[in-house]
Amino acid sequence: MSTTRSAEGQARPAPGLRERKKARTRFEIQQEALRLFREKGYAATTVEQIAEAAEVSPSTFFRYFPTKASLVLTDDFDPVFIENFRAQPAELGVVAAMRAAVRATFADMPADQAAAAEQRNAMMLAEPELRAAFAEFLLDSTRLLLGLVVERTGRAEDDPEVVAVSGAIMGVLLSALLLSGASVGELVARIDTLDTQLARLESGFSL
Numbered sequence: 001m002s003t004t005r006s007a008e009g010q011a012r013p014a015p016g017l018r019e020r021k022k023a024r025t026r027f028e029i030q031q032e033a034l035r036l037f038r039e040k041g042y043a044a045t046t047v048e049q050i051a052e053a054a055e056v057s058p059s060t061f062f063r064y065f066p067t068k069a070s071l072v073l074t075d076d077f078d079p080v081f082i083e084n085f086r087a088q089p090a091e092l093g094v095v096a097a098m099r100a101a102v103r104a105t106f107a108d109m110p111a112d113q114a115a116a117a118e119q120r121n122a123m124m125l126a127e128p129e130l131r132a133a134f135a136e137f138l139l140d141s142t143r144l145l146l147g148l149v150v151e152r153t154g155r156a157e158d159d160p161e162v163v164a165v166s167g168a169i170m171g172v173l174l175s176a177l178l179l180s181g182a183s184v185g186e187l188v189a190r191i192d193t194l195d196t197q198l199a200r201l202e203s204g205f206s207l
Helices: 017-040 047-054 058-064 068-073 077-086 094-106 111-126 128-153 160-179 187-203
Strands: 003-005 011-013
Touching: 017 047, 017 058, 017 068, 017 111, 047 058, 047 068, 068 111, 068 128, 077 094, 077 128, 094 128, 094 160, 094 187, 111 128, 111 160, 128 160, 160 187
Parallel strands: none
Antiparallel strands: 003 011
């Protein structure tokens, strides 16, 4: 079995064949959907049209994405990021671990995945239906981040510092998405911006 390296340099099993096939199918469905969205518009494109273009059944589509909106909001980065965050050395603070995990997650992203991520980000900001869905997605992401901070620090989830640092990190993540543009090809620049902003959060602002 092949292995990859964790952020601590320890070998870990690479994703199995089944997981790789599922990830590829999910990505191919997203790619076909993005093509149709560009051609027809998001609202005018149906799940059935996406499934036909991706050569899967509607029931298969719904196994990967519960809704059309989730197709735009969902990617394969969260599990990788969570693993990278948990793999950071215990002596690193929460924000430092976050910076390292972000860099590790996006360091070797293939060009086609980067382009797809940019297209989905642009669509999230442009489509009213997706902006509404994004609000719920943001709440779920905040809860996920809070749980990771609790896990790393061993503190309670209502600890004022846990709540504050989780909210601050989420604010930085959101501002990197909203304020640095959303055009295709800017993902690398956005990750650099995100790292810079997290570095400021880590060192403390002068305001």
